[in-house]
Amino acid sequence: MVIDNEKERKSNKDRIYSIIELKKILKKILQKLNPSEKKAFTKNQMKKIINSTIGSLNIFHLPIITKYMDKYCEKCGNCCRNVKLINLTLEDLYRLKPIVKNIEELVYKKGGKYFFLKEPNQPCRFLENNLCIIYEHRPDVCRFFPFTSDPFKCQDQIPKIVNYSNCNFFDNLIVTIVIVKIKSILLEKTNPELLAKIEEYKKIIYPEAYEKRSKLNNQEIQQLIKNQSLLLDVLDDNFE
The missing domain is CATH 1.10.1740 (Rna Polymerase Sigma Factor; Chain: A)
Structure with a gap:
């Protein structure tokens, strides 16, 4: 293209x-x-x-994202400044309640979903000096950054990069x-020998089930992500 x-x-x-x-x-x-x-x-x-x-x-590249986050992230805080909504799960609320004072006053419910209250055109309330002050307890939507669970931005139900x-x-x-x-x-x-090795890893990472990834269960998804990490290690050994 x-x-x-x-x-x-x-x-x-x-x-x-x-x-x-x-x-x-x-x-x-x-x-x-x-x-x-x-x-x-x-x-x-x-x-x-x-x-x-x-x-x-998409979400299968999460190992690559994680591996290079510390190396390439410039801690500019833009990802927390430009956010419009912060979706919360019930697990997020239970995890945050002990550390966020009066959390009930900071959350609203709409359409069966929970969100953090946020002032228009303002960064996330937990961003200070370009760092997240609740990082260890941050919501799942932040943990899976830069991917989205918005069905309109997903492909075959697989979270895509936002x-x-x-x-x-x-x-x-x-x-x-x-x-x-x-x-x-x-x-x-x-180096056809190394290429053959990489192709073997691709067969592991992109099996027939991957073409039907919308039907994968969580365990299968985790295995594909793990296999992606193996391929990344092979590439790193030769291209660093």
Whole structure:
């Protein structure tokens, strides 16, 4: 999917990243590739890889997100400033009640769901100096950041990445994943043995059940996430 055409411009409002932001990511990628790697791909081919990476990010990439969070997160606090609603589960409320004074006054219920009260255009009330003061007890919706459980933003009932294009962490994460993909493609010619090993891991990670992931139970999902971590370790050993 090439981004430089009229159809893509019209649908740009639905993208996680704008065309300008995609160009910025492409520039970062080119800076990290060596001359031979740059020559192996045209810019349009790289844009396709970037787009497919962004479009495919879902809850199964959680190990990658977690692994690189400390490395790339700049602690800017934007993810807690731009939030509109903070959904709460009953488990969240039980967990927060002992540490949040008068929590009943900070919560409202709507449509059978619970939310933290929040002033318009204000950051999360628990954000101080760009850090979460209830981090160890934070709600599940925060724990699963950057994914959403909004059914309109999920694919086949699997949580997708949400729109946080103003976050340098995601830029750097996308750059890292794309570079790994580019190097993996080049392995076909330079190191077929390692490529074969990676392909074996892919068979574990993307079994037939994965194509029917909307029917997976929690245990199967956790196993797929674990397998994704194994693949990440293999890639890290060769691309760090």
